[in-house]
Amino acid sequence: MRILSGIQPSGILHAGNYFGMMKPSIELQEQGEAFYFIADYHSMTSLTDAKLRREYTKRVAIDFLACGLDPKKAVLFKQSDVPEHVELSWILSTICPMGWLERCHSYKDKIAKGLATNHGLFAYPVLMAADILIYDADVVPVGQDQKQHVEVTRDLASKFNELYGETFVVPEPRIRREVAKVPGTDGGKMSKSYNNTIDIFGQEKAIKKRIMGMVMDSRTMEEPKPDAEENIAIQILKHVADEETYLETVEALKAGGFGYGHVKKKLFECYWEHFAPARKCREELLANLDYVDQVLSEGAEKARAIASVVNKRARVSCGLE
Ligand code: ADP
Numbered sequence: 001m002r003i004l005s006g007i008q009p010s011g012i013l014h015a016g017n018y019f020g021m022m023k024p025s026i027e028l029q030e031q032g033e034a035f036y037f038i039a040d041y042h043s044m045t046s047l048t049d050a051k052l053r054r055e056y057t058k059r060v061a062i063d064f065l066a067c068g069l070d071p072k073k074a075v076l077f078k079q080s081d082v083p084e085h086v087e088l089s090w091i092l093s094t095i096c097p098m099g100w101l102e103r104c105h106s107y108k109d110k111i112a113k114g115l116a117t118n119h120g121l122f123a124y125p126v127l128m129a130a131d132i133l134i135y136d137a138d139v140v141p142v143g144q145d146q147k148q149h150v151e152v153t154r155d156l157a158s159k160f161n162e163l164y165g166e167t168f169v170v171p172e173p174r175i176r177r178e179v180a181k182v183p184g185t186d187g188g189k190m191s192k193s194y195n196n197t198i199d200i201f202g203q204e205k206a207i208k209k210r211i212m213g214m215v216m217d218s219r220t221m222e223e224p225k226p227d228a229e230e231n232i233a234i235q236i237l238k239h240v241a242d243e244e245t246y247l248e249t250v251e252a253l254k255a256g257g258f259g260y261g262h263v264k265k266k267l268f269e270c271y272w273e274h275f276a277p278a279r280k281c282r283e284e285l286l287a288n289l290d291y292v293d294q295v296l297s298e299g300a301e302k303a304r305a306i307a308s309v310v311n312k313r314a315r316v317s318c319g320l321e
């Protein structure tokens, strides 16, 4: 089984990225041949600061390794080190009906918010399809918000195969229900774009402030809260606490006499502790940045060896060769 996923270097990684995409990807590295990349080409559709892109790209690599990505088991690389993605993206764009892209939420949402769009943003799912198809990937671990993009990928693979003969593997999204949509501090989907994130590797004080500032309803401490499982702090606690602590906290909220302040405090403690081993590993990586560069350059070489073969197969299928 070949597994592939990517993440954009367009900001600082948060708990939604971690539980929705990074953790499942890291676990899957044990089960197949895994390829994970930093989608720097994609980040260009929203970020136009070159220095920041360089910084975030390095940071995503460091953070992914700190969280447990093992370069002996999974190939980690930077998308733009494998320019074949872009050639395949062009090839796929010629068979992609406009309507498929006009329907995509990522694009529709930006239009609805009145944000400036660009051709790259419109064509984003086609590049993503190329990213996936160029590795003959079977499985794509992502959060719920990327499901539609993987569906476009499947449709493009099938259409190309019909037009030009069997060329691509049709991949499947792998979305874990329990982390499909990690809530942010305001109750909406946690996202870099909504200023509602809790960073994985933020400073202690800043993380505490974020958690203590989570938006709750106005019920008093005394009131029993029978819907405790719906609470956003509880939903995140479920991912960072051991089961006993989680159940105890849910029961306390349900019983009454236990307020949201208590829950947030518990969440902060568990959150901080949950990421302690990764934080330690990250410190070590920061002191050894040459190692990170080496992982990326070896990763690019391994990725390119496969991408060039599949790209050539596509070129032959459609008569470029
Ligand atoms: P953001 O919305 O913060 O810009 P990205 O779009 O860069 O995040 O997402 C990177 C990966 O993390 C994707 O696989 C996405 O599905 C996943 N992801 C992002 N936010 C969440 C969330 N709140 N819950 C679950 N998964 C998420």
Ligand code: TRP
Binding pocket: 004, 005, 006, 007, 008, 039, 042, 127, 128, 131, 132, 140, 142, 146, 149
């Ligand atoms: N669009 C994904 C996101 O914003 C990132 C991405 C780019 C990706 N190419 C991919 C994810 C290929 C999985 C597979 O999160």
